[in-house]
Amino acid sequence: MTTSSSTRSWATPGRIAAIIAALLGVVLLVLIFTNVNQTQALFLGLGVGALIAAIALSVTLNYQGSGVVNFAAGAIAMYGGYVYYGLRVNGQLFLPPLPNPLAPIEGIVHLAGNKSFNLPNIPVFITLAHPGAGSSSFGTIIRQPAMPVWLALLISAGVLAILGLLFHLLIFRPLRNAPVLAKVVASVGLFIIMQAIVVLRFTSSAKAVTSILPTSPTHLPRGVTLPSDQLYLVGIVVLVTLGLWALFRYTRFGLATRAAAENEKGAIVLGYSPDFLAGVNWVASTVLAGMFGILAAAINQSLDPITITLLIVPALAASLLGRFNSFIVTMLAGLGIGMLSSWIQYLSGQSWFPKAGGQPIPGLTQALPFVIIIIVLVLRGKSLPTRGSVETVKLPFAPRARGAVPTSLIGGVAVAVILFVTSPDWRLAIVNSLVGVVICLSLVVLTGYVGQISLMQMALAGISGFTLSKIADAHHIPFPFGPILGAVAAVAVGLIAGVPALRVRGVNLAVVTFAAAVTIEQMVFANPAWSGLKGAIVAPPRLFGLKFGPNDSWSKLFGGGEGLLPNPWFGVFCLVVVILLILAVVNIRSSRVGRHMLAVRANERAAAAAGVSVSGTKILAFGVAAFIAGLGGALSGYRFGSVTADYFGAIPSMLFLAFAYLGGISSVSGAVVGGIIVSGGILTTFMSHVLGIPETYTLFLAGLGLITMAIFNPKGVAGALRDSGHAIKGRLGRGTTPKADAEAEAGVHAKVGA
Amino acid sequence: MAILSSSGLTVTFGGKNAVESLDLKVEQGQLVGLIGPNGAGKTTTIDALTGFVPARGVVTFDGKEIESQSSTQRARGGLGRTWQSSELFDDLTILENLQVAAERVTVGGFIRDLFKPRNDDVSELMAILASLDLDHSAHLLPTELSHGQRKLVGVARSLAAKPKVLLMDEPAAGLDTEESQELGTRIRGLVDGGLSVLLIDHDMGLVLTICDYLYVLDFGQLIAEGTPAEIRADEKVIGAYLGQRHAEGENDG
Ligand SMILES: Nc1ncnc2c1ncn2[C@@H]1O[C@H](COP(=O)(O)OP(=O)(O)OP(=O)(O)O)[C@@H](O)[C@H]1O
Numbered sequence A: 001m002t003t004s005s006s007t008r009s010w011a012t013p014g015r016i017a018a019i020i021a022a023l024l025g026v027v028l029l030v031l032i033f034t035n036v037n038q039t040q041a042l043f044l045g046l047g048v049g050a051l052i053a054a055i056a057l058s059v060t061l062n063y064q065g066s067g068v069v070n071f072a073a074g075a076i077a078m079y080g081g082y083v084y085y086g087l088r089v090n091g092q093l094f095l096p097p098l099p100n101p102l103a104p105i106e107g108i109v110h111l112a113g114n115k116s117f118n119l120p121n122i123p124v125f126i127t128l129a130h131p132g133a134g135s136s137s138f139g140t141i142i143r144q145p146a147m148p149v150w151l152a153l154l155i156s157a158g159v160l161a162i163l164g165l166l167f168h169l170l171i172f173r174p175l176r177n178a179p180v181l182a183k184v185v186a187s188v189g190l191f192i193i194m195q196a197i198v199v200l201r202f203t204s205s206a207k208a209v210t211s212i213l214p215t216s217p218t219h220l221p222r223g224v225t226l227p228s229d230q231l232y233l234v235g236i237v238v239l240v241t242l243g244l245w246a247l248f249r250y251t252r253f254g255l256a257t258r259a260a261a262e263n264e265k266g267a268i269v270l271g272y273s274p275d276f277l278a279g280v281n282w283v284a285s286t287v288l289a290g291m292f293g294i295l296a297a298a299i300n301q302s303l304d305p306i307t308i309t310l311l312i313v314p315a316l317a318a319s320l321l322g323r324f325n326s327f328i329v330t331m332l333a334g335l336g337i338g339m340l341s342s343w344i345q346y347l348s349g350q351s352w353f354p355k356a357g358g359q360p361i362p363g364l365t366q367a368l369p370f371v372i373i374i375i376v377l378v379l380r381g382k383s384l385p386t387r388g389s390v391e392t393v394k395l396p397f398a399p400r401a402r403g404a405v406p407t408s409l410i411g412g413v414a415v416a417v418i419l420f421v422t423s424p425d426w427r428l429a430i431v432n433s434l435v436g437v438v439i440c441l442s443l444v445v446l447t448g449y450v451g452q453i454s455l456m457q458m459a460l461a462g463i464s465g466f467t468l469s470k471i472a473d474a475h476h477i478p479f480p481f482g483p484i485l486g487a488v489a490a491v492a493v494g495l496i497a498g499v500p501a502l503r504v505r506g507v508n509l510a511v512v513t514f515a516a517a518v519t520i521e522q523m524v525f526a527n528p529a530w531s532g533l534k535g536a537i538v539a540p541p542r543l544f545g546l547k548f549g550p551n552d553s554w555s556k557l558f559g560g561g562e563g564l565l566p567n568p569w570f571g572v573f574c575l576v577v578v579i580l581l582i583l584a585v586v587n588i589r590s591s592r593v594g595r596h597m598l599a600v601r602a603n604e605r606a607a608a609a610a611g612v613s614v615s616g617t618k619i620l621a622f623g624v625a626a627f628i629a630g631l632g633g634a635l636s637g638y639r640f641g642s643v644t645a646d647y648f649g650a651i652p653s654m655l656f657l658a659f660a661y662l663g664g665i666s667s668v669s670g671a672v673v674g675g676i677i678v679s680g681g682i683l684t685t686f687m688s689h690v691l692g693i694p695e696t697y698t699l700f701l702a703g704l705g706l707i708t709m710a711i712f713n714p715k716g717v718a719g720a721l722r723d724s725g726h727a728i729k730g731r732l733g734r735g736t737t738p739k740a741d742a743e744a745e746a747g748v749h750a751k752v753g754a
Numbered sequence B: 001m002a003i004l005s006s007s008g009l010t011v012t013f014g015g016k017n018a019v020e021s022l023d024l025k026v027e028q029g030q031l032v033g034l035i036g037p038n039g040a041g042k043t044t045t046i047d048a049l050t051g052f053v054p055a056r057g058v059v060t061f062d063g064k065e066i067e068s069q070s071s072t073q074r075a076r077g078g079l080g081r082t083w084q085s086s087e088l089f090d091d092l093t094i095l096e097n098l099q100v101a102a103e104r105v106t107v108g109g110f111i112r113d114l115f116k117p118r119n120d121d122v123s124e125l126m127a128i129l130a131s132l133d134l135d136h137s138a139h140l141l142p143t144e145l146s147h148g149q150r151k152l153v154g155v156a157r158s159l160a161a162k163p164k165v166l167l168m169d170e171p172a173a174g175l176d177t178e179e180s181q182e183l184g185t186r187i188r189g190l191v192d193g194g195l196s197v198l199l200i201d202h203d204m205g206l207v208l209t210i211c212d213y214l215y216v217l218d219f220g221q222l223i224a225e226g227t228p229a230e231i232r233a234d235e236k237v238i239g240a241y242l243g244q245r246h247a248e249g250e251n252d253g
């Protein structure tokens, strides 16, 4: 590993300084040349800037402590806000869904037809205090807070500390020697879980929060007036930053963490176990993010599950600017990004601001961190400093599929028959799963074969869907060419976002693609010029007069007459696309490109020394994955008859990574399993229709499954099935495991040689 | 003219020179040894020649200055290397490991493979494996081999790319004396067949018998160069390296 060379490459502080200077320069220019309103807008960004800075500090702390780029830092801040809210307003501490040993019994009884049968549930809240006046029942609006501020803050801090410790002990310690991929996946799982828990307990609508810090207006020079709580928040974040800086510079603990970040032996020499350091840093970073979440929610006077969570994007930009090791640069960058966002927000309210569909162009504040991330990556041309830990846990094995053609033909015929005989609900579930398989396949190529993580696959699918709707349909481009045009557009957008990250090593692609997904979601999908209230309409597919859209009428094969929608022929169409893509992805694995991809995944240095173009291979994989995702987007456009912002975008992209990883990220059969478990697919339909488990639990279970898979079984469900299949076959004495195969073959060779 | 040469090659890690203005030459068809105690800068030299660490100085390969080329470009140009810790592709079989090095990807070929993957001819690669007694392991995974065998696979993989010059980083580490002598004979055979080799090894017996010419590094500095006979007699080398080795009771020449 070239660890020390890269951590020491403070060789380009000039460039970083230039970016920071540029950020501050813009701030300064605004100050000098503009009116008081603009200056005011700039400073009103200090509050959110402080929160961004705090989340970014938490990310950097985690990276130093345990080498994890924590995508869940924003979600932790949001979660902290809700812990405080629950305590202060209701006097209740909410609990995550815990496994209920009675649930399976209940499920079986429900299955037997008795849906009213109910056993006791595990509590969802622990009540610590009762609201002063009125009813204490959950759901009613209570004016009198149940708990004093200081007590609620104290308990929240304690809860956050315990959470941080649990994250370390249950998730990231088991992953300490795992590849970066597994760590990122686990943090994505954490993101999904924290969000899902809050939605389960508090619904996704915003809550009104009262302020904590004094809000009296403070008058600053140049006629700027700010609520003083914003200034307090900045003061606190500056103090925390200085504290961290001093801690890491002057104490043995900080030195040991820095040493461990470079080489775990270094920490041991200083008398600390890297494990202990990682644990302490997890607790610190969780408390830091969570407490700032509380304070920031109080400043916004509103709390919802998504706003603070997505501040992870600007926070990652700030951490990247600070090279994941400088607290001071990170903090300044966070404040700067917050201020610029607020200024852009102000400008977009002006009459001269460019409009789209009568509204100011949306999403520019989301685009800001994305642009900064891209600039940093292009200028830096070097990766994050990699940590010098030993990766002993490997990525899941990517097997060569055998007998893919007969298997998929037989499977295809079976699914086609089922499409015609099942009820509309199940038909829809199958179609949803088929679309899901396509997206999962795109992740198999990119993440499974090349080890790069994209958190924008659904956004790319959406780009394709929008292209199909807005360009292909509008210009009457006929059926097979419309989706292909869409897929090509997905490739183009994907490459613009991905190439700067793919040129350099590390988890940059995950960071960039997540920022890109958020930007695309806000700028394109939510753009009123492109998507009306119903989203963008997609006309049903037609080929040679054949109508196979989901809402085209069809006659039953046997017995005649009109069948219920959706049209099973649309399912057959999706099935054909899926089978063709499955075979193509299987062929990639067993061809030259596939070998090069796996070589890059296994060892980039050795691949380069073998003459493989590492960045070329990654870019090719990213392009292929974008194309496949684009086809998936076109299918889902046809499926819904429109494309909407909430189906594509950042969070669905994360979820699809979860489904693909759960299914088995490194094999085509894994993609099939992944498709089965997507929301709205076969598994969730089974759970809700047969077991009576509400769909709202899907996200929680997906996140939980993702983390579990990352830790225990990176091969996914498909890998586990394959292993047990081999084991059973082995025991039956017929087929053999691959290893036994190879040994048998070796034996044959040996005999021939003898 | 030498097929591979460096002049003033310098690599700095955190203010310390791991290799300092090294002038080195490998003539066409020559077997050149690079020796020195642990941490002398041997691996770093290979890394610098193949573009894996940033370096200063001039590197000439096959008549061209190659400092500005990436490691992939250098490898494709015929500058091959092996790794001290074998660095195999763990998810690919031994044969597939060799295929990666032997085969190039083109866009056209990729699109054709999407529909029908070619059955690439592997007879040459099997011959390389056979020459290193690895043909029985062709369909095994690297994790199923012993450490010594993995090192040999590393050698086989670098040969699969048909290099003009091969830089080998301790290929014999992990082999027993007999095996490493056998490997030495094979390397000599490759060189007699026209390959040029820069060989790093701690087995002095091996290096001193098979090499045509030797460079000795210590603390990143070149402390001696010459034919095996000259090196054997060199006071500085004995002081810095051979003496220490003798004291440790290792193989000597
Ligand atoms: N990436 C790196 N960053 C910092 N220092 C390094 C790096 N790689 C090597 N070094 C240092 O450079 C010096 C030379 O190391 P090198 O690996 O080239 O030695 P070597 O001669 O190959 O030793 P060995 O016989 O043990 O393989 C050593 O002091 C080593 O610690």
Ligand SMILES: [Mg+2]
Binding pocket: B042, B043, B044, B084, B169
């Ligand atoms: Mg070495």
